[in-house]
Amino acid sequence: MDFKGFDHPGRQAAGAARSVKVMIAGGFGTGKTTMVRSVSDIKPLTTEETLTQASADDDHLIGVADKTETTVSLDFGKIGINEELVLYLFGTPGQERFWFLWNGLFKGALGAVVLVDTRRLASSFRAIEEMERQNVPFVIALNVFPDSQQHPIEEIRDALDISPHTPIVACDARDRASSRDVLIALIRHLKERSAVALESR
Numbered sequence: 001m002d003f004k005g006f007d008h009p010g011r012q013a014a015g016a017a018r019s020v021k022v023m024i025a026g027g028f029g030t031g032k033t034t035m036v037r038s039v040s041d042i043k044p045l046t047t048e049e050t051l052t053q054a055s056a057d058d059d060h061l062i063g064v065a066d067k068t069e070t071t072v073s074l075d076f077g078k079i080g081i082n083e084e085l086v087l088y089l090f091g092t093p094g095q096e097r098f099w100f101l102w103n104g105l106f107k108g109a110l111g112a113v114v115l116v117d118t119r120r121l122a123s124s125f126r127a128i129e130e131m132e133r134q135n136v137p138f139v140i141a142l143n144v145f146p147d148s149q150q151h152p153i154e155e156i157r158d159a160l161d162i163s164p165h166t167p168i169v170a171c172d173a174r175d176r177a178s179s180r181d182v183l184i185a186l187i188r189h190l191k192e193r194s195a196v197a198l199e200s201r
């Protein structure tokens, strides 16, 4: 695959890998931190704090009842996709009370993965709206939990109200290869979008 066209301005020396900022977004407890942890080549920076009962009530812990911590600021990791491309991963906080941080976090991001837990679709609505508002291209990654039901992709697309061009892929955020495949799906999507944009000039 040719990754030309994904340069991050000012970050690139001759012959060096191109570095790209990618957001890992999604609703509360959808597996953002898990994905950054599983896929990162470096020890990720995480900012997790113990989940309080007050916020647990707000965040509808159905399906994630054994969750004890939540991201309060961001997760940060890095993955070399190949010799030409390095992704810097920025995981967002899921709890609404930390969403004010999102504006700053998105600066310079070329794309995003929006994690969705199909047992709690609505928890990712706001993240999708935010991508659309900030004009950040994204793919949807369905993080499959043991008791997730299988739904046809087009049903999920309708329920999330996203465009037919936005890829939807299933994944296991705990699995490095699976999480890496999601990132590769995002890169393909970014490439396709840039090809379409060039054609329409």
Ligand SMILES: Nc1nc2c(ncn2[C@@H]2O[C@H](COP(=O)(O)OP(=O)(O)OP(=O)(O)O)[C@@H](O)[C@H]2O)c(=O)[nH]1
Binding pocket: 026, 027, 028, 029, 030, 031, 032, 033, 034, 035, 064, 066, 067, 068, 069, 070, 071, 072, 092, 093, 094, 095, 143, 144, 145, 146, 171, 172, 173, 174
């Ligand atoms: N079975 C299963 N459990 C998962 C998977 N991904 C995450 N988990 C678990 O689900 C919980 C939520 O994962 P996190 O990675 O903390 O979710 P998050 O999106 O970072 O959560 P916030 O930062 O609080 O929004 C944790 O207890 C994980 O161990 C998965 O793919 N399968």
Ligand SMILES: [Mg+2]
Binding pocket: 032, 033, 034, 070, 071, 091, 092, 093, 094
């Ligand atoms: Mg987290």
